[in-house]
Amino acid sequence: MNDPNTTSGSVAEGRPIRVLIAKPGLDGHDRGAKVVARALRDAGMEVVYTGIRQTPEMIAEAALQEDVQVVGLSILSGAHLGLFPRIVEELTQRKIDDVLLFAGGIIPAEDVSQVEALGFKGVFGPGTDTRDVIEFVRENAPRRV
Amino acid sequence: MTSKSKHEWLDTTHKKAVNRFAERRDHFESSSGAELDPLYGPEDLAEWNYHEKLGYPGEYPFTRGVQPTMYRGRLWTMRQYAGFADAAESNKRYKFLLEQGQTGLSVAFDLPTQIGFDSDSEQSIGEVGKVGVAISSLEDMETLTEGIPLEQITTSMTINATAPILLAFYVAAAKKQNADLTKIGGTIQNDILKEYIARGTYIFPPRPSLRLVTDSFAWCKDNLPAWNTISISGYHMREAGCTAAQELAFTFANAIEYVEAAIEADLEFDEFAPRLAFFWACHSNFLEEVAKFRASRRVWARIATERYGSKNPRAQMLRFHTQTGGATLTAQQPLNNLVRTALQAMSAVLGGTQSLHTNSYDEALALPTEEAVELALRTQQMIGHESGVADVIDPLAGSYYIEELTDRVEKEAMAYIDRIQDLGGALTGIEQGFQQREIQESAYRLQQQTETKDRIVVGVNDFITDELEPPSIMRVDPAVEKRRVDDIRALKARRDQEAVDNSLKAIRQAASGTENMMPLLIEAGENYVTVGEICDVLRDEWGEYQEVMTL
Numbered sequence: 001m002n003d004p005n006t007t008s009g010s011v012a013e014g015r016p017i018r019v020l021i022a023k024p025g026l027d028g029h030d031r032g033a034k035v036v037a038r039a040l041r042d043a044g045m046e047v048v049y050t051g052i053r054q055t056p057e058m059i060a061e062a063a064l065q066e067d068v069q070v071v072g073l074s075i076l077s078g079a080h081l082g083l084f085p086r087i088v089e090e091l092t093q094r095k096i097d098d099v100l101l102f103a104g105g106i107i108p109a110e111d112v113s114q115v116e117a118l119g120f121k122g123v124f125g126p127g128t129d130t131r132d133v134i135e136f137v138r139e140n141a142p143r144r145v
Numbered sequence: 146m147t148s149k150s151k152h153e154w155l156d157t158t159h160k161k162a163v164n165r166f167a168e169r170r171d172h173f174e175s176s177s178g179a180e181l182d183p184l185y186g187p188e189d190l191a192e193w194n195y196h197e198k199l200g201y202p203g204e205y206p207f208t209r210g211v212q213p214t215m216y217r218g219r220l221w222t223m224r225q226y227a228g229f230a231d232a233a234e235s236n237k238r239y240k241f242l243l244e245q246g247q248t249g250l251s252v253a254f255d256l257p258t259q260i261g262f263d264s265d266s267e268q269s270i271g272e273v274g275k276v277g278v279a280i281s282s283l284e285d286m287e288t289l290t291e292g293i294p295l296e297q298i299t300t301s302m303t304i305n306a307t308a309p310i311l312l313a314f315y316v317a318a319a320k321k322q323n324a325d326l327t328k329i330g331g332t333i334q335n336d337i338l339k340e341y342i343a344r345g346t347y348i349f350p351p352r353p354s355l356r357l358v359t360d361s362f363a364w365c366k367d368n369l370p371a372w373n374t375i376s377i378s379g380y381h382m383r384e385a386g387c388t389a390a391q392e393l394a395f396t397f398a399n400a401i402e403y404v405e406a407a408i409e410a411d412l413e414f415d416e417f418a419p420r421l422a423f424f425w426a427c428h429s430n431f432l433e434e435v436a437k438f439r440a441s442r443r444v445w446a447r448i449a450t451e452r453y454g455s456k457n458p459r460a461q462m463l464r465f466h467t468q469t470g471g472a473t474l475t476a477q478q479p480l481n482n483l484v485r486t487a488l489q490a491m492s493a494v495l496g497g498t499q500s501l502h503t504n505s506y507d508e509a510l511a512l513p514t515e516e517a518v519e520l521a522l523r524t525q526q527m528i529g530h531e532s533g534v535a536d537v538i539d540p541l542a543g544s545y546y547i548e549e550l551t552d553r554v555e556k557e558a559m560a561y562i563d564r565i566q567d568l569g570g571a572l573t574g575i576e577q578g579f580q581q582r583e584i585q586e587s588a589y590r591l592q593q594q595t596e597t598k599d600r601i602v603v604g605v606n607d608f609i610t611d612e613l614e615p616p617s618i619m620r621v622d623p624a625v626e627k628r629r630v631d632d633i634r635a636l637k638a639r640r641d642q643e644a645v646d647n648s649l650k651a652i653r654q655a656a657s658g659t660e661n662m663m664p665l666l667i668e669a670g671e672n673y674v675t676v677g678e679i680c681d682v683l684r685d686e687w688g689e690y691q692e693v694m695t696l
Contacts, residue, residue, distance in 0.1 A: 018629045026256035026272050027347015031472070033590050034696055051692040052345045054261075055268075063517055077256055078511070079620070082271020108511050110614045126476040126571045127605040129596050 010099035015142045019070040022050040022059045024087060032104055032126075034073060039130035040137060045070075056083060060090035069099060069141045072133075076105040081114060088118050100140045104128065151186045170599075171506045175550075176430055177557055178389040178590075185545035193548060198443070201512065203536045204458075206446035208439050208551070209539040210497040211462040216535035223525045224301060224466070228278035229512055230625045232288035235278040239293060241515070251301040251333075251502060252289070253277030261307050261680025264629035273626040276512070277303075280466035281677060282669040286314040295319045299661050300331035300587060301376070301466065301500075306348040308335040309361045309373055310676055313666035316369065332422055332466070334371035335361060338399040338571055340579045341690065344381040348680060353571055353687040357662060358403060359410040360415050362664035373422040375403065378468060382580070383426035384472045387590025390427060391553050392562065394561030397444060398571040401562075404453065405509050405570070414453040416461035418621035425488040425498075428470040435541055436491070436550035438496025443515060444555055444562075467493040468502040474509040478604035479616060482506035489526045495541055502523055511618035522621070540542040576694040585695060634674060644672040649682050656686040 021037040023030060030052055041047040048066045050059065056144035063071050073087065080103065089100065103115055112123050122136050151158075172179040181191075190411040200206060203213030212218060225242055228235045254277040264273045275280050280286055295318070302586040304311045312333050321327050325563035340347040347354070358375065365374045377400045379392035387395065400421065407417055413496050425441065426433050445463035449455040471487040475481045483506045490503045503521040505513030513521070529535050541547045568574045575581070594600040601607045648669035655662050670677060 026260060026268070026346075027276065029384075030345065031588050035386075035588055038585070038589055038696055039592075048255070051694060077272055078275040079271035106509070106511065108618055110595045110618075126474075127602070129606075130592060131596060139662070143540070 001138045010024045015071060015144060017137060018068040019045050019047045019068065019072060019137065019141075020050065020059075020066055020068040021047060021074065022054050022062065022075050023052045024054050024056065024076045025075045025079045026053055027075065027079075028052050029076040029105070030074070032076075033072075033074035036074070036104060036130060036133055040134060043138075044132045045137065047142060057089045060086050060094050060096065061092060063096055064094045064097060069138055069144060071099050071103070072102050072104065075107075078106065080105070080107055081111060084115060084118055084120070085116045089110050098142050100137065100142060101127040102133075102136065104133075124138045151182075151184075151188050155183070175389075175553070176428070176432055177390050179553065179557075187545065187547045189545055195551070196254045198548070199539075199542060205450075205461060206226065206396075207442040207462050209542055211442065211464055211499070215497060215538040216494070217538065220529040220535060221494065221524060221525075222299070223247050223251045223529075224251045224500045224502055225248040225522055226251040226253050226303065226468070226502045226516055227518065229276075229619075229628060230274040230621050231279055231369075232285045233623075234274075235289055236289050236293070237611070238515075239289075241291070243298070243517075245519060246526065247522060249299045249301065249500065252303065254302070254304055255279045256346065258311070258676060259304060261310075261348050261634055261676055263634045263675045263677030266627065266677055270626075276619050277626075279629055280311065280314070281629075281675045282636055282673050283314050283317050284632075284636055284673060286311075286318045286670075290318050290322075294324075295322055296324045296328045301334075302331065303334050303347055304339050305334050305340050305344070306354065307676055308333040309357050309663060310670075310679055312361060312372075312376050312672040313663060317667050317670040326369055327371065329369055330371040332376050333361070333542070334378060334397065334424070336373040336424075336493065338402060338575065339378050339396070340393065340413050341398075341575045341693075342382055343354065343385040343584060344378075346539050347690045348475070349683060349687045350690045351575070351655070353683075354690075355403070355406045355572075356410075359407050359412070360661045360663055362407050362412060362420070364661055365420065366412070366417055368663075373464075374417070374420045376422045376424045376426040377403065380424050380426040380468055382584055383428065384470065384636075385584045386472075386591060387584045389428070389430070389433055390557035391583060391587065393441050393444060393554065393558035393559060394565070395438060395571070395584075396425075397448060397558065397562050398565040398574065398580075400445075401448070401452070401566070402571040409507065414449070415455055415457035415460045418449060418453075418455065419457065419462075422499075423463055423465040425467050425493075426466050426470050427467050427496075429473050429485060429489060429491045431488055431492045432547060433454050433554070434492040434663075435496045435548060436547055437554050438467075438493065438498065439539070439542075439551045440555040440558065440608045441495070443551075443557055447676065464499045464677060466500040466502070467498040468497075469493070469504045471504055471508060474504060474506070475602060475605050476509040477612065478508060479506050481604050482509070483520060483524070486521060487528070490524055491528055491532070491534065494534055495539075497539060505678070507616055507618060510615065511620070511660070514617065514619045548639050566592055576693065578693045581693065582696040612642070633675065637675075640673040645669075645674050645678070646671045647677060650676045652679060653686060655684055 005091045036048040104124040199208045202210040379396035383392040442463045445459045449461040505517035
């Protein structure tokens with residue numbers, strides 16, 4: 001269980017890890033995004049959730065304004081290969097090049113290598129244990145002083 | 146012969162056994178977390194009255210079913226939700242499904258169509274034809290229904306914010322087939338309130354959206370009498386994570402909001418309520434789901450008579466479509482989903498559904514392949530023709546547990562409905578984020594139960610095997626989007642622009658007035674005005690809804 005009292009690893013390093021959970025595309029399936037956002041928050045991280053229907057510009061702008069180290073994208077409509085490159089481009093334009101990127105939702109196995117090539121370090125499908133996501137973020141989030 | 150009471154048995158024989166060998170779990174619970182007894186017996190139904198609680202099929206309170214003959218007369222409508230790519234591709238799939246013995250169409254629209262963007266819009270990039278068919282104009286609707294006699298089939302359209310527009314296009318297509326509109330049957334989902342709670346394809350704020358809903362009620366009552374004008378849906382809230390009792394409660398609270406809006410618009414309950422349909426999910430807790438379906442009919446019959454003084458039995462009958470639980474499908478060991486879906490479908494049938502969609506086993510991976518859709522349909526055919534469960538009406542009635550559970554789901558749902566009414570109704574609840582938060586809580590609880598293995602999901606948190614090669618999946622040809630953009634631009638170039646402008650002007654005027662929008666939308670369709678153009682005018686007049694943040 002994600003008890004914040006026993007899983008304060010991120011806080012121990014001084015500052016909590018800041019995470020943006022965003023839903024690009026037009027689908028409204030936000031169950032997974034909300035569950036992951038809450039699990040990361042319960043694990044001691046600072047989580048900003050954007051809500052649904054975010055454009056690539058809105059997501060990159062939120063990442064910039066919220067000064068996050070981690071961006072998690074959830075999409076279930078099948079538009080990931082159309083949208084992810086545009087989001088990466090928008091991030092790059094804002095000189096955000098050190099964030100940890102990960103994705104969740106319905107992303108077919110055969111698309112994973114293309115998503116990884118864009119710089120995503122993790123792709124989590126249906127049935128993922130939130131403890132695996134927490135561990136992944138803790139291990140891979142860029143350190144901040 | 147024994148005269149032992151249940152409690153005596155629990156304290157003696159049962160306790161002795163449990164002391165020797167503990168049960169599988171410390172406690173067993175329903176989806177809402179209520180503790181389950183080891184068994185149920187006559188004492189649990191001591192106050193229970195057959196005539197008050199069940200009655201007979203086709204009679205108040207309809208617990209046993211809405212038709213007197215149920216599946217002995219005719220099996221439920223086997224209605225597979227389908228649609229992808231463009232209208233021509235989808236038309237082919239519909240014809241295939243009709244040839245396979247499917248008895249009604251169910252149209253899935255792509256997300257741009259659902260939220261009012263044409264395929265050539267900037268917002269549509271990457272989404273065209275992905276989760277359903279792209280329909281931007283009457284031309285697309287004509288292609289979609291080409292060669293399908295609309296008088297002879299019924300069509301269910303999963304469309305909400307743009308429902309009146311898509312219905313208008315369907316009516317225009319039917320008129321082009323020279324169909325008799327009194328014979329045109331089908332359903333539009335048209336349930337905007339649950340979009341704000343769970344599904345997310347809203348466009349406008351709630352008040353003007355509700356006006357579109359009541360406009361469609363009023364127009365259909367006089368012009369399209371066999372059409373179900375709304376399918377008030379618990380499905381998506383259940384998929385988002387709520388419990389069985391919450392599914393009923395949130396849905397009925399929405400239903401009450403629609404009814405009040407319609408009464409406000411001078412419609413008579415007993416006149417429009419017969420055209421209200423409902424849509425439930427069917428998840429894996431087999432007996433609880435059967436109880437939920439039975440309870441739903443009783444709850445609605447009571448709301449109709451006690452709250453609205455209904456005298457028309459047709460207005461008191463809850464007719465519903467069911468879809469098996471998409472969220473119960475697993476990406477791991479995908480063939481297991483065939484079995485899950487079969488069990489869920491069986492409970493929907495034992496619960497007396499009027500129509501059913503069975504999910505395909507590969508839907509946790511992508512849109513279903515044709516092979517997977519066919520197996521899903523075959524599942525229904527086996528239940529209907531081989532299992533025997535359709536041969537006697539409401540065969541589980543009288544089971545102590547089923548009746549106790551039916552009563553309990555009803556009671557839990559009624560308590561929640563009262564709570565929402567106390568808040569000021571479904572809409573106020575939505576504005577405060579109440580239903581959204583309740584659903585999030587339940588979803589999180591389910592997730593935690595899965596992670597601690599309080600709840601076993603075969604192949605996911607137990608009985609895990611090394612994954613085989615993933616099955617081949619369905620993909621929408623990326624060329625579709627390009628083709629769509631070209632087609633719409635060509636249409637826009639060749640239609641009568643003056644007629645288009647006049648239609649849009651009339652729609653703008655009606656938006657700020659009270660005139661029924663339906664005739665204007667049909668006319669706009671006939672002038673090949675697009676979904677996106679109509680919605681742009683309405684967005685301009687009414688504004689857009691902003692999501693209530695609940696996290």
